[in-house]
Amino acid sequence: MMKRRNTRHRAFDPDPDAPDRCCDMHDCGQPAGYRAPRSRDALNSYFWFCLEHVREYNSRWDYYRGMSPGQIEAHIRADVSWNRPSWKLGQGKAAHGFSEEEVLDPLDLLKGAARARASARRQQADRRAEAPDALKYPLGVLDLGWPVSLEELKARYKDLARQHHPDANGGDRRAEERFKGINIAYTTVRAHLVANRQRDGMARSA
Structure with missing residues (x-):
């Protein structure tokens, strides 16, 4: 019975992509089979060492050498x-929250929720x-119908303020x-x- 050849490299086998040259350590004539990064600013640029000297190099390697505690x-x-930009809570795109209207729903898995909201807006x-003519535009800005109570107006204003305040949108x-x-718009409707x-x-008191 023919044995299958094991093609996996052992832990200390030389790198199969190693260049055909001698170790980069001064006065070493051994074949260079192991790579090591030149510095933290050049992690894709390598020294090539023999096994003895790559072990010696790695034992002295300190990624944070020369950095202050604050920099570390x-x-x-x-x-x-992962070195990606981030924002404080309540800032950036995530602050706007999830909106079903932004989701493609060809199978109508959301059960027509977007159509229901569109219908509600048409009714409003x-x-x-x-x-009154003076209130039509302000009510449109606030997406409110008429008549509206002072309590409904305040609740709607709080929702819109949380969503559109500059501090919640990174300025x-x-x-x-x-x-x-x-x-x-809120001031105009509230005054009315x-x-x-x-x-x-x-x-009533008269």
Whole structure:
């Protein structure tokens, strides 16, 4: 019975891609079969050593040599996120949360949720048609129908503020402009509702 040849390399076998040359250690004439990085800034550039000298080189290797404690900590923190950029909680794209409307759903696995929300928005737009002319645009900015209570207005404002506040969007200028528009719309609608409430109170007390 023919034995299958084991093609796996043993732990201390020379690198099969090693160049045909002598060890890079000074005055060493042994074949170079083992590679070692030249520095932490050149990890893909190698010395080629014999087994004895690669062991000696590795025993003295210190990746963080010459770095301050602060630099070492910063380097370790960057490695935790694979050196990719990260943001504080509530910033960046993740701050906007998940939206079903951004998901392609050809099989309608979301059971028409996006269509239901679109229908609700159309109904709100129809309700806004009955609002005073001065409130139609502010209500559209806030995506509210009419009539609306002061409590509904405040709840909607809090939701929009969390979503569009510049601090929650990494200082994005478009979010800042959007947030300014939301504030103006909220102030306009709130002033109208408060004035109506005061007039109603005066009418009841008359």
